[in-house]
Structures are given as C-alpha cells and as structure tokens.
Amino acid sequence: MKRTLFILLFFSTQLIAQDRRLALVIGNAAYTNSGTLKNPVNDAKLMASTLEGLHFEVIIHTDADKSKMERAIYEFSKQLNQYDVALFYYAGHGVQVDGTNYLIPIDAKIDDKIGAQFEAIDLNRIVGQFEAHQNNTNIVILDACRNDPFKTWSRGSSRGFKAVSAPSGTIIAYATSEGATAADGDGNNGLYTKVLVEEMHVNQRIEDVFIETRNKVRKISGNTQSPQEWSQLTGKFYFNESLSVSPSPTLSASTTPSTTLIAHTERNLDSNLSLPELIEKGTSPLVLLENGYTPNALLQAGLVTSDFIGLEYKEGIIFEIDREDNKVWIAAKQDQNRGIGLDWENAKKVANRPVDGTLGWSLPNQTLLKAMYQNLKKNGLGNFENSSYWSSSESSYSNAWGISFSSGGRYDFNKTSKKKIRAVKQL
Numbered sequence: 001m002k003r004t005l006f007i008l009l010f011f012s013t014q015l016i017a018q019d020r021r022l023a024l025v026i027g028n029a030a031y032t033n034s035g036t037l038k039n040p041v042n043d044a045k046l047m048a049s050t051l052e053g054l055h056f057e058v059i060i061h062t063d064a065d066k067s068k069m070e071r072a073i074y075e076f077s078k079q080l081n082q083y084d085v086a087l088f089y090y091a092g093h094g095v096q097v098d099g100t101n102y103l104i105p106i107d108a109k110i111d112d113k114i115g116a117q118f119e120a121i122d123l124n125r126i127v128g129q130f131e132a133h134q135n136n137t138n139i140v141i142l143d144a145c146r147n148d149p150f151k152t153w154s155r156g157s158s159r160g161f162k163a164v165s166a167p168s169g170t171i172i173a174y175a176t177s178e179g180a181t182a183a184d185g186d187g188n189n190g191l192y193t194k195v196l197v198e199e200m201h202v203n204q205r206i207e208d209v210f211i212e213t214r215n216k217v218r219k220i221s222g223n224t225q226s227p228q229e230w231s232q233l234t235g236k237f238y239f240n241e242s243l244s245v246s247p248s249p250t251l252s253a254s255t256t257p258s259t260t261l262i263a264h265t266e267r268n269l270d271s272n273l274s275l276p277e278l279i280e281k282g283t284s285p286l287v288l289l290e291n292g293y294t295p296n297a298l299l300q301a302g303l304v305t306s307d308f309i310g311l312e313y314k315e316g317i318i319f320e321i322d323r324e325d326n327k328v329w330i331a332a333k334q335d336q337n338r339g340i341g342l343d344w345e346n347a348k349k350v351a352n353r354p355v356d357g358t359l360g361w362s363l364p365n366q367t368l369l370k371a372m373y374q375n376l377k378k379n380g381l382g383n384f385e386n387s388s389y390w391s392s393s394e395s396s397y398s399n400a401w402g403i404s405f406s407s408g409g410r411y412d413f414n415k416t417s418k419k420k421i422r423a424v425k426q427l
C-alpha cells in the first residue's frame with residue numbers, strides 16, 4: 001500500500017520553554033570569630049555548577065561578610081518578579097536564638113543572644129521576600145548547623161535550626177532535623193549537599209528529590225542525620241525535566257525513513273510491528289495516540305513529552321502531559337466567546353460550555369495556563385492573541401490570577417476586569 005510521507009520539522013532549541021530560574025548561593029567557611037568549617041565553600045561551588053547545568057542563572061558568594069550577604073540578598077530580591085523559579089542556598093554556620101534562625105556571616109562576633117540580632121542574618125528576611133511572590137516556585141535549601149560555634153552562651157538552648165512554616169509557593173529544606181546538627185563531611189563536600197545534587201539531576205519531582213536525599217543521607221550517616229523539609233508548593237516542579245529536543249538530521253538522497261523521524265498520514269498501523277518498531281519506523285505520535293496507545297506507553301517506549309506538544313488531537317491542541325497519571329491536556333483551538341474578553345465569573349461559565357459538541361472543558365488553573373503560554377504561545381502555536389487570559393485560580397476574594405500572553409507575566413487581576421478565555425480539557 002502506498003504511503004504518503006511528510007517530514008516532521010524539529011527545532012534545534014528546546015520546544016518546551018524553560019521556566020526562568022534564578023538562584024542565590026552562599027557558602028561561608030573562613031569565620032574570623034568562630035570555628036572555621038571545611039566544606040561550605042566547596043558545597044556552594046558544587047551547588048552553583050549544578051544549578052547552572054539545570055538552567056538557573058546563578059549568583060554565588062563565598063566567605064561573605066554581613067555587608068556582602070545583605071547586599072546579595074537585596075539584589076536577589078529585586079529580581080524575583082522577573083523569574084518563575086527562585087532558589088536560595090546557604091552552607092555555613094547557622095544558629096537558632098529564641099525560635100529565630102540566623103545565618104552567620106564570616107565576620108560575625110556574637111557574644112550573646114542579643115548579638116545574633118545585629119551580627120547575623122535573620123532567615124525570615126529571605127523567606128519574607130518569597131512570600132511576596134507566591135505564584136513562583138520558591139526553594140530554600142539550608143545546609144547549615146554544622147556545629148554550634150557559640151557554646152559559651154548558647155548552652156542549654158536548642159541546637160540547630162527551628163523548623164519554620166513555608167509560605168504559599170515555597171519549600172524550605174533543612175540538611176538535618178530540627179534541633180540537630182549536620183555533618184561537614186569527610187571528603188570535599190558536606191554529606192547533604194553531595195547527595196542532594198545527585199538527586200537533582202534525576203528526572204523526578206522536587207518532593208521526590210528531597211525524599212531520596214533524606215533516605216540516602218540517613219543510610220550513609222547511620223540515621224544520625226535526617227534531612228527535613230516543609231512545603232507549601234502549589235504546582236509541580238522538576239529540577240531536570242530532560243525535555244530538550246535534538247536537531248533532526250538534514251534530509252538527503254542517502255537519508256532513509258528509518259533514520260529520519262517520519263510520520264505516516266495513513267491511520268492504520270501494521271499489526272505485525274511492536275510499539276518500539278513503530279516508533280523506530282517514524283510513526284507519528286498523533287497516529288499512535290489515535291490508534292489507542294496511551295501517553296504512558298509511548299513515553300515508556302522512548303518518546304518524550306515534547307513529541308506531543310502542539311499536535312492537534314481530537315477537539316484541541318496538546319499542550320501538556322500530566323506526569324503523575326500521563327493524561328493529555330488539550331487547549332481549545334480558538335479563544336472562547338468569539339475572542340471577546342469577559343469578567344472572571346462569566347469567563348468560568350463560558351469555559352464550561354461544550355467545544356465542538358464535547359463536554360468536560362473548563363478554565364485552566366494558573367499552572368496549566370502558564371504551560372499553555374510556554375508550550376504553545378511562545379512557539380507560535382494555538383492562535384493566541386497578545387492579550388491577558390484568565391486562570392481559574394483565585395488570589396483573594398476580589399482578585400484572580402491571569403497571564404499576559406504578550407509578555408508572559410502573571411498578574412493579580414480584579415475579577416471584574418475583562419480578559420480573554422481559552423478552555424482546556426483533560427483526556
């Protein structure tokens with residue numbers, strides 16, 4: 001049977017746009033008035049290089065005095081509204097005083113509890129900056145409490161950091177449990193950071209990164225060190241998404257369908273071929289989906305999420321695959337209400353209307369709306385306007401979140417304002 005063939009074009013850059021990621025990394029070791037530490041500077045450099053490889057823009061400071069730490073935190077805080085993901089990492093001395101956690105600059109001279117308030121950096125100053133950006137993914141990692149450098153006046157008080165609740169959109173990770181100390185490590189790096197960066201390279205959710213880190217640190221330390229974290233994250237996050245697409249080979253006379261990714265317009269598959277063989281032969285992911293293969297089966301067989309993005313499937317356009325249940329999310333092919341903006345309450349009602357005679361449509365939450373912008377609009381797909389679109393996520397009684405599809409910025413809109421509507425559906 002004659003087959004009609006066409007070449008699937010691939011981008012040499014990533015099809016799925018990366019979140020904008022910013023990190024501030026500080027490692028203090030050369031203390032002048034307290035115990036010198038061996039590995040925090042090495043840990044900071046290891047963390048910085050790891051984050052750079054994971055598409056973070058990294059600001060790193062080592063052996064920072066109080067002035068340098070405060071300036072770094074200030075400059076970092078000013079940029080938070082320009083990024084989607086923000087991470088703060090600290091390795092060095094830390095101390096808890098009357099329930100408040102302090103990071104210790106290298107020039108701190110702390111003779112009593114009052115001194116900590118003036119010589120050290122209150123952790124709440126950093127967490128408070130994240131609290132103002134709850135729609136971001138905010139990450140705080142503290143590999144501190146290596147030992148207690150202030151035994152002369154802190155005897156009888158709690159050792160280590162006190163657990164503090166994370167604000168919405170934030171996860172706070174500690175190298176050890178509340179009131180305990182963390183190992184500085186026998187090699188060139190502290191135990192916690194060494195294990196953590198290994199897990200950050202694995203394609204897994206951030207929660208699983210810290211779970212696996214905890215299990216391994218416990219095992220290596222003989223249960224003397226048990227990392228903890230407190231999370232109020234509102235969306236999914238992966239340090240390493242592994243979604244980049246390789247450039248496709250140039251088609252030439254010597255190029256055969258078996259070496260170039262080719263899609264067949266014919267919808268009937270050869271029943272004698274296994275799924276890996278069909279993929280190797282270049283069968284389109286869309287054809288495989290239409291023939292009953294699930295996204296999970298296709299991903300396990302070697303396809304990646306970016307192979308599906310932008311395909312017109314059923315009544316919409318694929319823009320996301322849920323990594324937990326591998327269900328496909330599609331966006332309607334056109335804006336609802338003939339492209340006319342509506343207030344938030346009416347936008348929700350319109351988004352629930354049938355599309356091409358099918359039910360199950362709704363207004364996307366802010367995470368899905370963000371994915372729609374990044375995966376479709378930024379790649380010229382989906383027929384979107386350069387206007388603001390509603391999400392279903394409320395920010396307060398009177399406001400709800402929306403995204404400008406012109407800039408990608410997320411805004412806290414009054415519910416009475418009029419924004420565009422693009423419905424989504426999970427298959």
